[in-house]
Amino acid sequence: MGLERSGTTGANDAESSVAARSGDDGSPVPERHRTRRWRRVLVSTLITAAVVVPLSAAARPEIPAPAPAALAPPTAATLEEAYTANRADAAEASRMAAAHGDRHRAAADRSLASPSRRFLAFDGRGSGRATEVIGDLARAGHVAVLVPGSDTSIDTYGRFHKAAAALYAELTRRAPAHDRVAVVAWLGYDTPGTVSTTVTTTGRAEQAAPRLRAFVRELRGVVGDGTHVSAVCHSYGSVVCGRAAAGLDVDDLVLIGSPGTGADSAAALRTRARVWAARGSGDWVADVPHVSADLFDTTIGFGTDPVSRAFGARVFDAADAGHSGYFTPGSTVLANLARITLGETSEVTRA
Incomplete structure (x- = not known):
């Protein structure tokens, strides 16, 4: 449940959804039967992933990288120090990956070491973690924290950065001349694989x-209490935000392309933030079953659909966005994300 997914898989999801709603003779299937069928599908997926994922993971050896720089919590005065230290770590990680024979990771790390990049945190070990700033964070009056979904890592970081950069460009275009804005791309957790046992449970989200x-x-x-901060949570990232919501010091919590949050309603998130949700008509997540089942001593699925009336979020227009299209320049949904981040809530177009 990351920023991309193949069209073939989406078509299969749609076919499965139609099958789940109709019997072999085309007659409607009762809700309880559909739920049982989805549970069987989830079990089948988990069993397959339990075999496939360990084998695929074992095929790639661990990539060496330096331990993260030991830095104090950042302040407006120490941002440049953090940026410099983390660029140096990325450069060293690139050299170590190259010596290890992993040219792809070496290139990814090298791009992050560019003098133009600003990282509050960087860890090149394993799948990697990074927290990047786009804009003037110290003086920003409006900040969006972008939380990614599955299959986001240092190896795929380019597409995550592209999404954050698109949101920043939209914010700068719409912000009043005297307002400064920033976007923080927070890859601060080990995201699950799209085809894995972890992507169907809240486990990684609980850790994150x-x-x-x-x-x-x-x-x-760094920015102070007067700055408007929004958490923009995509796909599995919305599960992370759902688990973090109680005690998360943001003004707006935005769920896009969400499979669910693990909560039955926006009120159950126990957050003071305004809770928003959107899903484009082209997003395959619409065909994901919004159920929750206890299987193998864990909870599978994420419960109530965040764009449903029952959930109670402020649902806004995402037009025809697909699962990887929420940050497309010029799109309806990107304009709405910018309006929310800028606090222009009355200008947000509702679904």
Whole structure:
């Protein structure tokens, strides 16, 4: 549930959805039968992933990288120090990956070491973690924290950066001349694989939630309480935001392309933030079953659909966006994300 997914898989999802709604003779299937069928599909997926994922993971050896720089929590005065230290770490990680024979990771790390990049955190070990700033964070009056979904790593970081850069460009275009804005691309957790046992449970999100809360607390130490901060949470990232919501110091919590949050309603998130949700008509997540089942001593699925009336979020227009299209320049949904981040809530077009 990351920024991309193949069209073939989406077509299969749509076919499965039609099958789940109709019997062999085309007659409607009762809701309880559909739920049982989706549970069987989830079990089948988990069993397949339990075999496939360990084998695929074992095919790639661990990539060496330096330990993250030991830095104090950032302040407006120490941002440049953090940026410099993390660029140096990325450069060293690139050299180590190249010596290891992994040219793809070496190139990815090298791009992050560019003098134009600004990282509050960088860890090139394993799949990698990074927190990047786009814009003048110290003086920003409006900040969007972008939380990614599955299959986001240092190896695929380019597409995550592209999404964050698109949102920043839209914000700068719409912001009043005296307002400064920033986007923070927060890859602060180990995202699940799209085809894996972890992507159907809240496990990774539970691990990520305290990290996200802690990061936003540190962010407030840089920008101050008067800055408007929005968490923009895509796909599985919305599960992370859902688990972090209670105690997450943001003004707006925005769920896009969400499979669910693990909560039954926006009220159950126990957040003071305004809760928004959107899903484009071209997004395959619409065909994901919004159920929750206890299987193998864990909970599978994420419950109520965030764009449903029952959930109670402020649903806004995402037009025909596909799952990887929420940050497309010129799109309806990107314009609405910018309006929310800028606090222009009355200008947001509703679905």
